[in-house]
Amino acid sequence: MITMTHTLPPALQADNIHKRFGSLEVLKGISLTAHDGEVISILGSSGSGKSTFLRCLNLLEAPHEGRIALGGEDFKLKRLKDGSLVSADPRQITRLRASMGFVFQSFNLWPHMTILENVIEAPVMVRKTPRKQAVAEAEALLEKVGIADKRNAYPGHLSGGQQQRAAIARTLAMQPRVLLFDEPTSALDPEMVAEVLNVINGLAEEGRTMLLVTHEMRFARNVSTRVLFLHDGRIEEEGTPDKVFDDPASPRCRQFMASHR
Amino acid sequence: MSFDTGVILDNFPKLLTGAVLTVQLVALSGLGGLALAFPIGIARSSRRPWVRALPWCYIFFFRGTPLLVQLFLVYYGLSQFSAIRHSELLWPYLRDPYWCALIAMSMNTAAYIAEILRGALQAVPRGEIEAAIAVGMSKGQILRRILVPRAVRIGLPAYSNEVILMLKGSALASTITLLELTGMARTIIAETYMPVEIFLAAGACYLAISFLMVRTFKLAENILNRHLRHAR
Numbered sequence A: 001m002i003t004m005t006h007t008l009p010p011a012l013q014a015d016n017i018h019k020r021f022g023s024l025e026v027l028k029g030i031s032l033t034a035h036d037g038e039v040i041s042i043l044g045s046s047g048s049g050k051s052t053f054l055r056c057l058n059l060l061e062a063p064h065e066g067r068i069a070l071g072g073e074d075f076k077l078k079r080l081k082d083g084s085l086v087s088a089d090p091r092q093i094t095r096l097r098a099s100m101g102f103v104f105q106s107f108n109l110w111p112h113m114t115i116l117e118n119v120i121e122a123p124v125m126v127r128k129t130p131r132k133q134a135v136a137e138a139e140a141l142l143e144k145v146g147i148a149d150k151r152n153a154y155p156g157h158l159s160g161g162q163q164q165r166a167a168i169a170r171t172l173a174m175q176p177r178v179l180l181f182d183e184p185t186s187a188l189d190p191e192m193v194a195e196v197l198n199v200i201n202g203l204a205e206e207g208r209t210m211l212l213v214t215h216e217m218r219f220a221r222n223v224s225t226r227v228l229f230l231h232d233g234r235i236e237e238e239g240t241p242d243k244v245f246d247d248p249a250s251p252r253c254r255q256f257m258a259s260h261r
Numbered sequence B: 001m002s003f004d005t006g007v008i009l010d011n012f013p014k015l016l017t018g019a020v021l022t023v024q025l026v027a028l029s030g031l032g033g034l035a036l037a038f039p040i041g042i043a044r045s046s047r048r049p050w051v052r053a054l055p056w057c058y059i060f061f062f063r064g065t066p067l068l069v070q071l072f073l074v075y076y077g078l079s080q081f082s083a084i085r086h087s088e089l090l091w092p093y094l095r096d097p098y099w100c101a102l103i104a105m106s107m108n109t110a111a112y113i114a115e116i117l118r119g120a121l122q123a124v125p126r127g128e129i130e131a132a133i134a135v136g137m138s139k140g141q142i143l144r145r146i147l148v149p150r151a152v153r154i155g156l157p158a159y160s161n162e163v164i165l166m167l168k169g170s171a172l173a174s175t176i177t178l179l180e181l182t183g184m185a186r187t188i189i190a191e192t193y194m195p196v197e198i199f200l201a202a203g204a205c206y207l208a209i210s211f212l213m214v215r216t217f218k219l220a221e222n223i224l225n226r227h228l229r230h231a232r
Helices: A002-007 A050-057 A090-098 A115-125 A131-144 A160-172 A190-205 A217-223 A241-246 A251-259 B005-044 B049-064 B067-080 B097-123 B126-134 B139-176 B181-192 B195-224
Strands: A012-021 A024-034 A039-043 A065-070 A077-079 A085-087 A100-103 A178-182 A209-213 A226-231 A234-239
Touching (some): A012 A050, A024 A050, A024 A234, A039 A050, A050 A065, A050 A178, A085 A090, A090 A100, A100 A160, A115 A131, A115 B139, A160 A190, A190 A209, A190 A217, A226 A251, A234 A251, A241 A251, B005 B097, B005 B139, B005 B181, B005 B195, B067 B097, B067 B139, B097 B139, B126 B139, B139 B181, B139 B195, B181 B195
Parallel strands (some): A039 A209, A039 A226
Antiparallel strands (some): A012 A065, A226 A234
């Protein structure tokens, strides 16, 4: 059995990701390997490239260099005239994206659909799950994130915290292999942060593989198995939460941790 | 000056048949224009320049020239080509002022609706599209399930405005012999020499029609945009 775990491909692997906006190089070669069950927090000051990196992983952003693999399957990429890399295979990328949950800072629920419709949309349209089954699964998920009573409400009628929990339920409905969180609590009023972090914490305890870009330092420390500190488009520090928070080798990371206590 | 209500009452049935034709022209050209506008508007909002070019030309022409000129071009212009006069498929329609008016009005309004649609498509927040991309929806699914339903809701008030403008534009169909509301009013005036009474009555008919249209669109808006009601 031990040898089995070694032969399993990593859940998500990214090699040498480069990204530039115009002449500004935002990512200068970032590599990351996430094994099943790992929770990796990505920290750094704004402009360090952490959100861009996360968005490159499911090609919401087109990187200029690099390799990405999900569960050992390489993303098929082609180069555009402007030098950026986009998917070379529309069928493959939609399939891979369906297995990578992405939670946005601004929730991005579809406002013309009810919460339940938001959650069943992708299972029904993309996974071709029978509607009845999708509804049953969606109701269980809404129960899990604590907003079952809001199933027939529209997103505009919910608080920010409720909307983000609905967005997490929408992501979970696709039964993704990896979950990517892009500053999930940054757009929330302070009193709503905890309810969202509780949900994310529950997912971590289930053993889900997650990448988390956040400014919630204490939460990152508690929930993560590994922490990355990004600075100026590079990984400046990487290790266990205790090491990165208490004993970082990099002066910049030390300074960042001191100012975010 | 005396005001003769009797002449209005006597000729009201005639005006009503004109009004029915007006409503028919506006409703059918509104639907025809809408159907035409979808491919034009979607192509117009494409990021590829060569896809955008043709709808751009179409919109440039139909917004840049008067509806009256377009009506004349279809009604008088097309019949100059003997190929059209001898076409068994086209001539039965193009010799008929009713069809000419419908064609010109549909094509004209399609240009405006396409621009409304383009604006509405571009007004859909990027994040909602990214959310659809991120769950693995294909381009076609995103268009059908997210973009178009959102754009229809965003563009509906502007579209209702365009239909009202078309209602008034339909008066031009009287210039190619159609006896819609304005055409009928002028015919009655030619017989009665009572322009004030008859034009007032015709104006009242236009008001009534536009009132009903506004109410209908308001109802549609309330149903389609119920997610905005009491929104935070």
